[in-house]
Amino acid sequence: MNPEEKDLQINPVVPENVIHNTKTIADIRSLTSSIFGIAAGILGLESYSGFIFYLLGSSIVSVLMVIFIAGGKPQNYFRGTSEIWTLEVFSGSSLSSFILTWTLFFGLLRA
Protein backbone atom coordinates (compact mmCIF):
# COMPACT_ATOMS: atom_id res chain seq x y z
CA MET A 1 0.00 0.00 0.00
CA ASN A 2 1.48 3.33 -0.93
CA PRO A 3 2.22 5.95 1.74
CA GLU A 4 -0.76 8.21 0.98
CA GLU A 5 -3.21 5.37 1.37
CA LYS A 6 -1.59 4.34 4.59
CA ASP A 7 -1.70 7.88 5.86
CA LEU A 8 -5.36 8.02 5.00
CA GLN A 9 -6.00 4.86 6.98
CA ILE A 10 -4.21 6.21 10.01
CA ASN A 11 -5.78 9.66 9.83
CA PRO A 12 -9.07 9.10 8.05
CA VAL A 13 -11.12 11.90 6.53
CA VAL A 14 -14.51 11.75 8.17
CA PRO A 15 -17.25 13.00 5.85
CA GLU A 16 -19.52 14.44 8.53
CA ASN A 17 -16.75 16.56 9.95
CA VAL A 18 -15.76 17.84 6.53
CA ILE A 19 -19.34 18.81 5.84
CA HIS A 20 -19.65 20.55 9.18
CA ASN A 21 -16.47 22.53 8.65
CA THR A 22 -17.47 23.56 5.16
CA LYS A 23 -20.89 24.59 6.37
CA THR A 24 -19.41 26.75 9.10
CA ILE A 25 -17.27 28.57 6.59
CA ALA A 26 -20.14 28.96 4.15
CA ASP A 27 -22.39 30.44 6.83
CA ILE A 28 -19.82 32.96 7.94
CA ARG A 29 -18.97 33.94 4.39
CA SER A 30 -22.52 34.46 3.22
CA LEU A 31 -23.34 36.62 6.23
CA THR A 32 -20.25 38.75 5.85
CA SER A 33 -20.72 38.97 2.09
CA SER A 34 -24.13 40.56 2.56
CA ILE A 35 -22.58 43.14 4.87
CA PHE A 36 -19.78 43.81 2.40
CA GLY A 37 -22.39 44.25 -0.29
CA ILE A 38 -24.12 46.88 1.80
CA ALA A 39 -20.81 48.63 2.33
CA ALA A 40 -19.94 48.51 -1.36
CA GLY A 41 -23.32 49.89 -2.29
CA ILE A 42 -23.10 52.73 0.18
CA LEU A 43 -19.61 53.61 -0.99
CA GLY A 44 -20.90 53.67 -4.53
CA LEU A 45 -18.28 51.35 -5.91
CA GLU A 46 -18.56 50.42 -9.53
CA SER A 47 -17.66 47.25 -11.40
CA TYR A 48 -14.02 46.35 -10.84
CA SER A 49 -13.53 48.21 -7.62
CA GLY A 50 -16.61 46.51 -6.23
CA PHE A 51 -15.28 43.03 -6.89
CA ILE A 52 -11.84 43.93 -5.59
CA PHE A 53 -13.56 45.18 -2.46
CA TYR A 54 -15.30 41.83 -2.18
CA LEU A 55 -12.03 39.92 -2.53
CA LEU A 56 -10.34 42.15 0.04
CA GLY A 57 -13.20 41.67 2.42
CA SER A 58 -13.11 37.90 1.95
CA SER A 59 -9.41 37.80 2.74
CA ILE A 60 -9.96 39.83 5.90
CA VAL A 61 -12.68 37.39 6.89
CA SER A 62 -10.36 34.48 6.15
CA VAL A 63 -7.64 35.96 8.35
CA LEU A 64 -10.13 36.42 11.17
CA MET A 65 -11.38 32.89 10.73
CA VAL A 66 -7.88 31.48 10.89
CA ILE A 67 -7.09 33.42 14.04
CA PHE A 68 -10.25 33.08 16.01
CA ILE A 69 -12.03 29.98 14.80
CA ALA A 70 -9.32 27.63 13.60
CA GLY A 71 -7.06 28.69 16.45
CA GLY A 72 -4.19 29.50 14.12
CA LYS A 73 -3.96 25.96 12.77
CA PRO A 74 -6.19 25.55 9.74
CA GLN A 75 -4.50 22.31 8.76
CA ASN A 76 -6.23 20.58 11.64
CA TYR A 77 -9.56 21.28 10.07
CA PHE A 78 -8.91 21.33 6.34
CA ARG A 79 -6.68 19.67 3.82
CA GLY A 80 -3.70 21.91 3.58
CA THR A 81 -3.32 25.45 4.84
CA SER A 82 -4.49 27.20 1.72
CA GLU A 83 -7.96 25.72 1.54
CA ILE A 84 -9.51 27.99 4.14
CA TRP A 85 -8.69 31.06 2.05
CA THR A 86 -10.44 29.99 -1.10
CA LEU A 87 -13.22 27.75 0.12
CA GLU A 88 -16.68 29.10 -0.67
CA VAL A 89 -15.44 32.50 -1.80
CA PHE A 90 -16.84 32.19 -5.30
CA SER A 91 -19.63 29.85 -4.36
CA GLY A 92 -23.26 30.55 -5.04
CA SER A 93 -24.34 31.66 -1.62
CA SER A 94 -21.68 34.20 -0.72
CA LEU A 95 -21.01 35.82 -4.08
CA SER A 96 -24.69 36.14 -4.92
CA SER A 97 -25.50 37.59 -1.50
CA PHE A 98 -22.81 40.17 -2.10
CA ILE A 99 -24.17 41.07 -5.53
CA LEU A 100 -27.73 41.21 -4.26
CA THR A 101 -27.09 43.61 -1.41
CA TRP A 102 -24.58 45.57 -3.47
CA THR A 103 -27.12 46.14 -6.23
CA LEU A 104 -29.86 46.98 -3.77
CA PHE A 105 -27.94 49.61 -1.88
CA PHE A 106 -26.24 50.97 -4.95
CA GLY A 107 -29.62 51.60 -6.46
CA LEU A 108 -31.12 52.98 -3.26
CA LEU A 109 -28.39 55.47 -2.63
CA ARG A 110 -27.10 56.31 -6.05
CA ALA A 111 -29.48 59.17 -6.32
Next chain:
Amino acid sequence: MATVQAQTILRDPQLFYWILFPITVVMILTGVLRHYVTVLMQSDPKKQELNAISEQRNLLRGVNLRTNHNQIPLSSFIARKNYLVAAYNRGDFLKDPENKGKPPANPMTDPAGMDQMMNMLKGNMAMMVPQTLIMGWINAFFSGFVIMKLPFPLTLRFKSMLQSGVATRDLDVRWVSSLSWYFLNLFGLRSIFTFILGNENSADQMAQQMQQMNPAGGNAMFAPGQDPNKMFLAEAENLEVVGGQHEWVLDGVVDRLLKSRV
Protein backbone atom coordinates in the same frame (compact mmCIF):
# COMPACT_ATOMS: atom_id res chain seq x y z
CA MET B 1 -27.92 58.35 -21.29
CA ALA B 2 -28.03 61.61 -19.38
CA THR B 3 -31.73 62.03 -20.06
CA VAL B 4 -32.60 58.57 -18.82
CA GLN B 5 -30.67 59.19 -15.67
CA ALA B 6 -32.50 62.41 -15.03
CA GLN B 7 -35.87 60.69 -15.52
CA THR B 8 -35.15 57.93 -13.08
CA ILE B 9 -33.97 60.22 -10.36
CA LEU B 10 -37.25 62.01 -10.28
CA ARG B 11 -39.26 58.93 -9.43
CA ASP B 12 -36.72 57.17 -7.35
CA PRO B 13 -38.19 56.63 -3.88
CA GLN B 14 -41.55 55.51 -5.19
CA LEU B 15 -39.95 53.04 -7.56
CA PHE B 16 -38.00 51.35 -4.86
CA TYR B 17 -40.69 51.16 -2.27
CA TRP B 18 -43.30 49.91 -4.68
CA ILE B 19 -41.24 47.49 -6.73
CA LEU B 20 -37.96 46.33 -5.26
CA PHE B 21 -39.09 45.63 -1.74
CA PRO B 22 -42.39 43.98 -2.68
CA ILE B 23 -40.65 41.59 -5.03
CA THR B 24 -38.10 40.66 -2.39
CA VAL B 25 -40.72 40.24 0.32
CA VAL B 26 -42.90 38.11 -1.93
CA MET B 27 -40.00 35.89 -2.85
CA ILE B 28 -38.97 35.36 0.74
CA LEU B 29 -42.52 34.55 1.76
CA THR B 30 -43.10 32.12 -1.10
CA GLY B 31 -39.81 30.44 -0.29
CA VAL B 32 -40.86 29.88 3.30
CA LEU B 33 -44.29 28.73 2.16
CA ARG B 34 -42.77 26.33 -0.32
CA HIS B 35 -40.54 24.86 2.35
CA TYR B 36 -43.42 24.14 4.70
CA VAL B 37 -45.63 22.81 1.93
CA THR B 38 -42.90 20.42 0.86
CA VAL B 39 -42.38 19.26 4.41
CA LEU B 40 -46.08 18.64 4.90
CA MET B 41 -46.58 16.94 1.57
CA GLN B 42 -43.86 14.38 2.00
CA SER B 43 -45.38 11.05 2.82
CA ASP B 44 -43.99 9.24 5.84
CA PRO B 45 -41.29 6.70 5.14
CA LYS B 46 -42.93 3.36 4.83
CA LYS B 47 -42.26 0.73 7.40
CA GLN B 48 -40.45 -2.14 5.82
CA GLU B 49 -40.59 -5.67 7.00
CA LEU B 50 -37.73 -7.25 8.83
CA ASN B 51 -36.26 -9.33 6.04
CA ALA B 52 -36.22 -6.43 3.61
CA ILE B 53 -34.30 -4.31 6.09
CA SER B 54 -32.00 -7.21 6.91
CA GLU B 55 -31.25 -7.64 3.21
CA GLN B 56 -30.12 -4.05 2.82
CA ARG B 57 -28.20 -3.87 6.05
CA ASN B 58 -26.30 -7.04 5.44
CA LEU B 59 -25.17 -5.82 2.09
CA LEU B 60 -23.98 -2.64 3.77
CA ARG B 61 -22.13 -4.79 6.26
CA GLY B 62 -20.16 -6.31 3.42
CA VAL B 63 -19.38 -2.90 1.99
CA ASN B 64 -18.24 -1.59 5.35
CA LEU B 65 -16.02 -4.59 5.90
CA ARG B 66 -14.44 -4.00 2.52
CA THR B 67 -13.72 -0.32 3.07
CA ASN B 68 -12.48 -0.58 6.64
CA HIS B 69 -10.73 -3.89 6.46
CA ASN B 70 -7.44 -2.49 7.64
CA GLN B 71 -8.73 -1.36 10.97
CA ILE B 72 -9.16 -4.84 12.43
CA PRO B 73 -6.52 -7.52 12.88
CA LEU B 74 -6.10 -10.15 10.21
CA SER B 75 -7.72 -12.96 12.14
CA SER B 76 -10.93 -11.01 12.81
CA PHE B 77 -11.08 -9.90 9.25
CA ILE B 78 -10.74 -13.43 7.94
CA ALA B 79 -13.40 -14.71 10.31
CA ARG B 80 -15.87 -12.04 9.22
CA LYS B 81 -15.03 -12.45 5.57
CA ASN B 82 -15.56 -16.18 5.59
CA TYR B 83 -18.90 -15.89 7.29
CA LEU B 84 -20.17 -13.17 4.97
CA VAL B 85 -18.94 -14.75 1.76
CA ALA B 86 -20.54 -18.05 2.66
CA ALA B 87 -23.79 -16.35 3.59
CA TYR B 88 -23.88 -14.30 0.39
CA ASN B 89 -23.26 -17.32 -1.78
CA ARG B 90 -25.96 -19.30 -0.04
CA GLY B 91 -28.39 -16.40 -0.32
CA ASP B 92 -29.09 -16.31 3.39
CA PHE B 93 -30.22 -12.72 3.55
CA LEU B 94 -32.49 -12.61 0.56
CA LYS B 95 -35.96 -11.30 1.04
CA ASP B 96 -37.61 -13.81 -1.33
CA PRO B 97 -35.38 -16.82 -1.80
CA GLU B 98 -37.60 -18.10 -4.62
CA ASN B 99 -36.92 -15.05 -6.75
CA LYS B 100 -33.27 -15.85 -7.07
CA GLY B 101 -33.04 -16.04 -10.80
CA LYS B 102 -35.89 -13.76 -11.77
CA PRO B 103 -35.48 -10.26 -13.21
CA PRO B 104 -35.59 -7.36 -10.76
CA ALA B 105 -38.75 -5.57 -9.76
CA ASN B 106 -39.96 -2.87 -12.06
CA PRO B 107 -39.96 0.54 -10.36
CA MET B 108 -43.41 1.23 -11.66
CA THR B 109 -44.99 -1.72 -9.94
CA ASP B 110 -42.81 -2.01 -6.85
CA PRO B 111 -44.48 0.03 -4.12
CA ALA B 112 -41.32 1.19 -2.41
CA GLY B 113 -39.84 2.61 -5.59
CA MET B 114 -43.13 4.20 -6.52
CA ASP B 115 -43.25 6.06 -3.25
CA GLN B 116 -39.88 7.57 -3.78
CA MET B 117 -40.63 8.70 -7.30
CA MET B 118 -43.78 10.37 -6.09
CA ASN B 119 -41.78 12.27 -3.50
CA MET B 120 -39.37 13.48 -6.11
CA LEU B 121 -42.20 14.52 -8.39
CA LYS B 122 -43.88 16.42 -5.61
CA GLY B 123 -40.65 18.17 -4.76
CA ASN B 124 -40.18 19.21 -8.38
CA MET B 125 -43.71 20.49 -8.67
CA ALA B 126 -43.31 22.48 -5.48
CA MET B 127 -40.29 24.17 -7.02
CA MET B 128 -41.61 24.85 -10.49
CA VAL B 129 -45.08 26.13 -9.75
CA PRO B 130 -44.21 29.12 -7.54
CA GLN B 131 -41.35 30.14 -9.80
CA THR B 132 -43.57 30.16 -12.86
CA LEU B 133 -46.30 32.02 -11.04
CA ILE B 134 -44.00 34.71 -9.77
CA MET B 135 -42.40 35.20 -13.15
CA GLY B 136 -45.78 35.57 -14.73
CA TRP B 137 -46.84 38.06 -12.08
CA ILE B 138 -43.73 40.12 -12.60
CA ASN B 139 -44.12 40.13 -16.34
CA ALA B 140 -47.71 41.18 -16.03
CA PHE B 141 -47.28 44.02 -13.59
CA PHE B 142 -43.72 45.17 -13.72
CA SER B 143 -42.74 45.18 -17.35
CA GLY B 144 -42.04 47.97 -19.72
CA PHE B 145 -39.61 50.08 -17.74
CA VAL B 146 -36.15 49.96 -16.33
CA ILE B 147 -35.90 50.08 -12.63
CA MET B 148 -32.29 50.33 -11.56
CA LYS B 149 -28.69 50.39 -12.59
CA LEU B 150 -26.45 47.43 -12.00
CA PRO B 151 -23.16 48.33 -10.40
CA PHE B 152 -21.20 46.16 -12.82
CA PRO B 153 -21.26 46.02 -16.60
CA LEU B 154 -22.36 43.05 -18.64
CA THR B 155 -22.03 42.07 -22.26
CA LEU B 156 -24.58 43.08 -24.87
CA ARG B 157 -26.06 39.61 -25.10
CA PHE B 158 -27.69 39.99 -21.73
CA LYS B 159 -29.53 43.05 -22.92
CA SER B 160 -32.50 41.22 -24.38
CA MET B 161 -32.92 39.12 -21.26
CA LEU B 162 -32.49 41.78 -18.65
CA GLN B 163 -34.27 44.66 -20.32
CA SER B 164 -37.25 42.65 -21.34
CA GLY B 165 -39.84 45.36 -21.81
CA VAL B 166 -37.79 48.23 -23.09
CA ALA B 167 -36.74 48.14 -26.72
CA THR B 168 -34.12 50.77 -27.16
CA ARG B 169 -30.88 50.40 -28.95
CA ASP B 170 -28.32 52.39 -27.09
CA LEU B 171 -29.50 52.10 -23.54
CA ASP B 172 -26.62 50.85 -21.46
CA VAL B 173 -26.87 47.22 -20.36
CA ARG B 174 -26.51 48.34 -16.80
CA TRP B 175 -30.06 49.64 -16.74
CA VAL B 176 -32.22 46.64 -16.10
CA SER B 177 -35.88 45.84 -15.70
CA SER B 178 -37.52 44.21 -12.73
CA LEU B 179 -37.19 40.71 -14.14
CA SER B 180 -33.47 40.87 -13.57
CA TRP B 181 -34.17 41.90 -9.98
CA TYR B 182 -36.18 38.70 -9.75
CA PHE B 183 -33.21 36.68 -10.98
CA LEU B 184 -30.85 38.41 -8.59
CA ASN B 185 -33.18 37.59 -5.74
CA LEU B 186 -33.51 34.01 -6.86
CA PHE B 187 -29.81 33.42 -6.43
CA GLY B 188 -29.13 35.75 -3.58
CA LEU B 189 -31.87 34.69 -1.21
CA ARG B 190 -30.60 31.15 -0.87
CA SER B 191 -28.31 32.08 1.98
CA ILE B 192 -31.10 33.94 3.75
CA PHE B 193 -33.27 30.85 3.51
CA THR B 194 -30.48 28.85 5.07
CA PHE B 195 -30.47 31.21 7.99
CA ILE B 196 -34.21 31.34 8.46
CA LEU B 197 -35.13 27.74 7.84
CA GLY B 198 -32.01 25.89 8.91
CA ASN B 199 -30.10 23.60 6.63
CA GLU B 200 -31.65 21.23 4.14
CA ASN B 201 -34.56 23.54 3.64
CA SER B 202 -36.73 22.92 0.65
CA ALA B 203 -36.80 26.46 -0.53
CA ASP B 204 -33.40 25.95 -2.02
CA GLN B 205 -32.56 25.11 -5.57
CA MET B 206 -32.90 21.74 -7.11
CA ALA B 207 -29.37 20.48 -6.72
CA GLN B 208 -29.54 20.70 -2.97
CA GLN B 209 -32.97 19.13 -3.00
CA MET B 210 -31.62 16.13 -4.84
CA GLN B 211 -28.96 15.73 -2.23
CA GLN B 212 -31.62 15.72 0.41
CA MET B 213 -33.34 12.84 -1.31
CA ASN B 214 -30.40 10.50 -1.10
CA PRO B 215 -30.18 9.68 2.61
CA ALA B 216 -33.95 9.56 2.89
CA GLY B 217 -34.21 7.09 0.03
CA GLY B 218 -31.35 4.88 1.15
CA ASN B 219 -33.24 1.92 -0.21
CA ALA B 220 -32.86 3.46 -3.64
CA MET B 221 -30.01 1.05 -4.09
CA PHE B 222 -32.29 -1.88 -3.69
CA ALA B 223 -35.79 -1.16 -4.81
CA PRO B 224 -35.83 0.24 -8.33
CA GLY B 225 -34.52 -2.30 -10.71
CA GLN B 226 -31.63 -4.04 -8.94
CA ASP B 227 -31.33 -7.72 -8.37
CA PRO B 228 -30.31 -8.32 -4.76
CA ASN B 229 -28.90 -11.77 -5.42
CA LYS B 230 -26.53 -10.46 -8.07
CA MET B 231 -25.43 -7.67 -5.76
CA PHE B 232 -24.71 -10.16 -3.00
CA LEU B 233 -22.62 -12.29 -5.31
CA ALA B 234 -20.71 -9.26 -6.57
CA GLU B 235 -20.04 -8.18 -3.00
CA ALA B 236 -18.77 -11.66 -2.13
CA GLU B 237 -16.35 -11.44 -5.03
CA ASN B 238 -15.15 -8.02 -3.92
CA LEU B 239 -14.53 -9.31 -0.45
CA GLU B 240 -12.45 -12.15 -1.81
CA VAL B 241 -10.38 -9.75 -3.87
CA VAL B 242 -9.76 -7.45 -0.98
CA GLY B 243 -8.78 -10.28 1.32
CA GLY B 244 -5.56 -10.58 -0.61
CA GLN B 245 -3.77 -7.63 0.95
CA HIS B 246 -4.27 -6.71 4.52
CA GLU B 247 -2.16 -4.30 6.51
CA TRP B 248 -3.34 -3.79 10.00
CA VAL B 249 -3.29 -0.09 10.85
CA LEU B 250 -2.18 -0.73 14.39
CA ASP B 251 0.89 -2.63 13.24
CA GLY B 252 3.63 -0.17 14.05
CA VAL B 253 1.58 1.98 16.36
CA VAL B 254 3.97 1.93 19.32
CA ASP B 255 6.85 3.19 17.17
CA ARG B 256 4.64 5.83 15.58
CA LEU B 257 3.47 7.13 18.92
CA LEU B 258 6.97 7.31 20.33
CA LYS B 259 8.26 9.02 17.21
CA SER B 260 5.56 11.65 17.31
CA ARG B 261 6.16 12.42 20.97
CA VAL B 262 9.90 12.86 20.50
